[in-house]
Amino acid sequence: MLVLTRVERLVEGGWFALLDPWLPRAEAEALFEALRDGVAWRQDKIKLFGNEHLQPRLSAWYGDPGAVYTYSGLTLAPEPWSAPLAALKARVEATCAELPEVEPSRASSPAFNSVLLNYYRSGADSMGFHADAEKELGPNPVIASVSLGAPRRFLLKPAGPWKHAPAIELDLGGGSLLVMGGTTQHHYRHGVPKQRGAGPRINLTFRRIFGPGLRAGAGA
Secondary structure: OOOOOEEEEOHHHEEEEEEOOOOOHHHHHHHHHHHHHHOOOEOOEEEEOOEEEEOOOEEEEEEOOOOOEEEOOEEEOOEOOOHHHHHHHHHHHHHHHHOOOOOOOOOOOOOOOEEEEEEEOOOOOOEEEEOOOOHHHOOOOOEEEEEEEOOEEEEEEEOHHHOOOOOEEEEEOOOOEEEEEEOHHHHEEEEEOOOOOOOOEEEEEEEOOOOOOOOOOOOO
C-alpha cells in the first residue's frame, strides 16, 4: 500500500502526488553515485526569446528508439536504456499505477518510454519556470520525477487566470517521487530556483513520447 506524503488537487483538473521518501536512503545514495559517474552528461545550448544560452545544469536523454524530444530549440535523440534506468522506470510505473488519480485506460497512462535526467552540480545550477507541454507528450501527460542526492526547493506556480495565486513550494529530498498529472501542465509552471549552499542533485523525469512507431513502455 502506498503511503503518500502529500496529494493535492489543482485547478481545472490538475493534480500532484508526492512520496518522500520513496526509495530507501542507501539505495537512493547508491543510485545517485552510479548515475553521476555512469551517465554521458552534456551541457546543451537552448534558445530563449531568440537568444542562445547554456543550460545552467547538465542533462541527458534516454529512451526507446524514436523517442525524440524537442524543447526550447533543442532536439534530443535518446540514448538506449541502461540497466539501472530501465529498472527504475519499471518501479516508477508500478507506483504510478497504484495512484488513484491515474487512469490507465487513457492516453496519459503511466507507461513511460523516455526519461530526462538533470544534474544540478550545486545550488548555482537551476531550472527556469516552464511547463512540460510539448505536443509529443500528449494532451494531459503524467510526469514522474525522481530526485536523488541533496534536497532542492521545487516551485509549482499557477499560470493564466490564476497567475497571481501563490506558488506551491515543495522540498524534494533524495529518494523522493513526485508525480504530476491531469491538466497540470496546462495551468501551472514549475521550476527549481538557485539555492545557496545546496549540494549536488540528480533529477529524473519519466515521460511518454507519442510518435510514429513508438509504443509505450518498451524500454529494456
